[in-house]
Amino acid sequence: xxxxxxxxxxxxxxxxxxxxxxxxxxxxxxxxxxxxxxxxxxxxxxxxxxxxxxxxxxxxxxxxxxxxxxxxxxxxxxxxxxxxxxxxxxxxxxxxxxxxxxxxxxxxxxxxxxxxxxxxxxxxxxxxxxxxxxxxxxxxxxxxxxxxxxxxxxxxxxxxxxxxxxxxxxxxxxxxxxxxxxxxxxxxxxxxxxxxxxxxxxxxxxxxxxxxxxxxxxxx
Amino acid sequence: xxxxxxxxxxxxxxxxxxxxxxxxxxxxxxxxxxxxxxxxxxxxxxxxxxxxxxxxxxxxxxxxxxxxxxxxxxxxxxxxxxxxxxxxxxxxxxxxxxxxxxxxxxxxxxxxxxxxxxxxxxxxxxxxxxxxxxxxxxxxxxxxxxxxxxxxxxxxxxxxxxxxxxxxxxxxxxxxxxxxxxxxxxxxxxxxx
Numbered sequence: 001x002x003x004x005x006x007x008x009x010x011x012x013x014x015x016x017x018x019x020x021x022x023x024x025x026x027x028x029x030x031x032x033x034x035x036x037x038x039x040x041x042x043x044x045x046x047x048x049x050x051x052x053x054x055x056x057x058x059x060x061x062x063x064x065x066x067x068x069x070x071x072x073x074x075x076x077x078x079x080x081x082x083x084x085x086x087x088x089x090x091x092x093x094x095x096x097x098x099x100x101x102x103x104x105x106x107x108x109x110x111x112x113x114x115x116x117x118x119x120x121x122x123x124x125x126x127x128x129x130x131x132x133x134x135x136x137x138x139x140x141x142x143x144x145x146x147x148x149x150x151x152x153x154x155x156x157x158x159x160x161x162x163x164x165x166x167x168x169x170x171x172x173x174x175x176x177x178x179x180x181x182x183x184x185x186x187x188x189x190x191x192x193x194x195x196x197x198x199x200x201x202x203x204x205x206x207x208x209x210x211x212x213x214x215x216x217x218x219x220x
Numbered sequence: 221x222x223x224x225x226x227x228x229x230x231x232x233x234x235x236x237x238x239x240x241x242x243x244x245x246x247x248x249x250x251x252x253x254x255x256x257x258x259x260x261x262x263x264x265x266x267x268x269x270x271x272x273x274x275x276x277x278x279x280x281x282x283x284x285x286x287x288x289x290x291x292x293x294x295x296x297x298x299x300x301x302x303x304x305x306x307x308x309x310x311x312x313x314x315x316x317x318x319x320x321x322x323x324x325x326x327x328x329x330x331x332x333x334x335x336x337x338x339x340x341x342x343x344x345x346x347x348x349x350x351x352x353x354x355x356x357x358x359x360x361x362x363x364x365x366x367x368x369x370x371x372x373x374x375x376x377x378x379x380x381x382x383x384x385x386x387x388x389x390x391x392x393x394x395x396x397x398x399x400x401x402x403x404x405x406x407x408x409x410x411x412x413x
Contacts, residue, residue, distance in 0.1 A: 026391050074300070077300070081296040104346065110295060111337075113248055179406065181241075183244065184398045184399030185396065191391055192388060196387050
């Protein structure tokens with residue numbers, strides 16, 4: 001029992017940080033870049049995707065022994081499309097402004113490779129419980145990454161966060177950050193940061209290792 | 221909206237609102253297949269072809285859905301019909317022209333879940349284009365995708381030889397170039413209207 005609870009927490013953490021879908025695996029780029037021009041849009045898109053991911057993970061993993069292998073991809077896509085349609089109508093009912101801002105990109109969650117990837121690589125091989133944890137971790141990790149991008153772009157591009165002005169009037173907006181090219185630049189900057197952290201960690205590990213070897217050598 | 225001239229639609233879809241650089245559709249193949257010029261060209265051709273086929277399909281489905289009054293089935297039927305049509309087309313090409321199949325073949329199944337294809341189908345129904353306008357829109361979007369992909373591949377081939385810091389290698393570098401290309405494409409803003 002202890003082992004299984006530990007491993008399901010591990011499934012959760014994995015998606016959140018170590019295998020973060022956006023920063024580490026670089027999956028599902030289209031919505032990431034397209035709707036991250038404000039923090040609110042980005043967060044809404046992230047949560048919508050997380051919901052679809054969790055629901056499709058649940059359904060795929062509970063039906064995994066019934067789905068014939070040959071038509072599995074088509075089946076997954078149909079399951080995902082069903083939940084996306086639900087999300088599409090819910091957002092339209094809750095906030096029309098948000099619906100207009102996100103536009104066709106809500107429908108395009110269907111072809112987000114992250115969701116299909118998790119269905120194929122994880123949910124079709126694991127129990128419902130573990131799939132839920134995986135969906136939660138990946139979904140929240142995705143929403144978090146989208147929020148990071150959206151926040152940076154909104155702060156620099158409009159001088160505000162969630163429509164609250166942060167700077168004095170004299171702040172000059174970086175209009176380019178709101179425009180499509182800003183999405184590419186911001187994501188590139190985040191990836192640079194992650195690469196740098198990873199390299200530093202590797203270098204440190206190597207140093208530790210050589211230090212340990214040196215000590216062992218002295219002892220011998 | 222639906223009264224735009226064909227030329228305007230073409231310019232808009234290929235340059236001003238380029239699917240890759242302005243709408244961020246089809247980023248995965250854009251980053252994945254753009255390291256060699258030759259594969260990029262073939263991929264572009266295949267995408268253009270699939271776009272044309274799926275645009276025609278989407279137009280038909282939309283008519284049918286309006287007739288039976290079931291708009292909530294739009295997404296599901298679009299993706300299902302496009303995916304199966306591409307499969308059929310792939311088999312047909314394999315039978316009729318093995319040479320064409322060899323040059324497009326491997327890319328066809330990959331493209332089916334490319335968001336640019338579904339995006340095109342959704343945009344054209346939102347805009348309420350007529351049949352001819354749909355075809356021109358698909359051609360324009362395909363041409364724009366190919367252009368972006370080929371430009372990107374050319375730049376990345378040159379970059380192979382350049383000395384860049386270790387941290388920027390890979391996706392980060394590709395994204396920065398894409399950002400610059402996107403800025404360049406903003407220059408087309410006034411065209412087409």
